[in-house]
Amino acid sequence: MKAPATYGFKQSLVKVGTIQRLTPSPCHPKKVLAFLTKQLALLPPPSHSTARPLEMSFTGCSRVSIKGKNTFNHVEGNQINGTVHGNVIFNAGQEVVRRTKYDQFHEVILGDVILEKELHSSDFDWKLKHWKVLARHKTQRTIYTVEIVDRTTKFTAMTYEGEDAKRVWEEDFERFSCTKNLGSFQLFGINQSSIPMLIFHNELIPLQHFYKSSFWSSVYLTCLVENNGWSHTSVWMDMRGSLCGGAEGPYAYWIPSDADGSLIVPTKADMLKDNICFQFFCKIRSRVDDSILWCAHYSRGSIFLDDLLLGTADDPRSKNPDDPVWNSTTYSYLCDLQQDPFYHLLMNIISELQFDTVYSPSMEAVARWPQGAGSLWELDQSEQRGLVDETVLDGGLTHFMLDLTHWQNVHLEASYNNWKLQSAWLSQSSWVFGALNVTEGEEHFFLIDLPSLTIESTLHEYDGLTAFFNLCDGKPPIKETPPAPSPIYLFLHPFPKSLSELITWRCQPYFWSFDKTGQSGMSEEECEKWGLPVLTSRIIGHFWVPQWPTYTYTALQDWQEACDFDPATSDWARSRRYPEFEVVSQRCFEEVVDIQEKETSSSWWEAIVGSGISAFGF
The missing domain is CATH 3.30.200.20 (Phosphorylase Kinase; domain 1)
Structure with missing residues (x-):
């Protein structure tokens, strides 16, 4: 049989009957078209015989054929797509597939x-x-x-x-x-x-569907979300038993607190078991101390003082609208200490409660912050305006120098370091309970949590308007205030230690003086003469009474033992740089005495044995 004719064009091979390979070399498209048209014209005309139709085969393709008037596009190398219709080749622009x-x-x-x-x-x-x-x-x-x-x-x-x-x-x-x-x-x-x-991917389960809150798992979860940047409600478990972060899901309660975000913890869901996460924490010990104390601190609840007092023989509350406490400006800040808003706790029952003291359920003082450890009141330097050179004197006075460039805008903010006091108590509660022989009812011991205090200047008259109206009335203009001798010092009285001291302190928290030692203060007339600002104090927030559940005290005792500290001592607290508390009373607590025996004195302050509470009025 005669071999089919072969036509070459720049290393391209074209066979009549079967095109085995078409790999054109780079050249001008018009020349390619002219050449192929010329070569195809030399082919014999199609016949109606049963001969096999023209088939075209290309490298890089499989199971592809062109029959009749069908079309096929193929790109190989650096070429332009071509479309073949029968015996005519058309060139088209290359199609680009866009990815998104x-x-x-x-x-x-x-x-x-x-x-x-x-x-x-x-x-x-x-x-x-x-x-x-x-x-x-x-x-x-x-x-x-x-x-x-x-x-x-x-x-x-x-x-x-x-x-x-x-x-x-x-x-x-x-x-x-x-x-x-x-x-x-x-x-x-x-x-x-x-x-x-x-x-x-995966069947994911929200934490709420399988988790039950506990102390140690709360410490673990807080460390986990802090380290990974997850939110409280975005913790899920996959089918491998690993915890992961994702979309916001149903709320799962655990003790909300803070943690060291640099602490890396395993993501296995087995860590939610108290014994497993406790063993893990024992391996790193002091690195997790802060996170444990934070969790203990935030596990607190609260109690109302009237609930404690209702256990006495008579109801130590007043419905009398003439009671001075009704008219006290302080009462609105004390309302969170009681549950029933229609009653008023007699102030002589609660006025001597100390801010730095731990109390038993019978309101008996049992332990307190030591006197030599310094005051827990702190001034916020970032909120201080109009005053410079803060100095604390031996007698408890705090003095400042008046900034004469901003003397009309004086502002101070003081806060009680409740966090420090409560953390110090929690870190040594085990030995205090041991010293007092307390074996149950730890959840009923409490402290007083204080709001913040502010002292700021107020305008008692509008000097500009006064001068304007005097001018309209034909009165002589107000003389300008002569410059005051400098320096001028502001002295703050020692911050209060009890509710009764707070009420007294708010009435007159400060005085002005030219004397750096504060031996003599200016009179009201002198302050007015020199145009010194009048300062008023405000309470920001409310009082409340925190308590901690028994499981928190138990967890802290277990942690001390695991870290080789004796819970019968204050060693762990001192390792955390907290002072050892003073134990006030080691007697067993008496909840109630016979009020009838005290009726002759018409006093409430002896209704609680050993409280040391004296009468107080407004």
């Missing part, structure tokens, strides 16, 4: 998603950042466990419905599509229908 960020994930159609179980649903009305409203979104986001057709494993899907569903979906997509690690949701696929979805 969505192409990295599976597109799952809505009909292939089978909802199995709802895990959480939340409504979005506002978008907040740093507690500021950035935008308003009306969207409902629901999280489901789902199945997908032709897939053997289960998935977790988030659906979006509402006016801004697409926008919220897009924001969540941006968040989760850029995250790929074991500690986060891993995005599998998307759906961009009218009910858009994000679909995640």
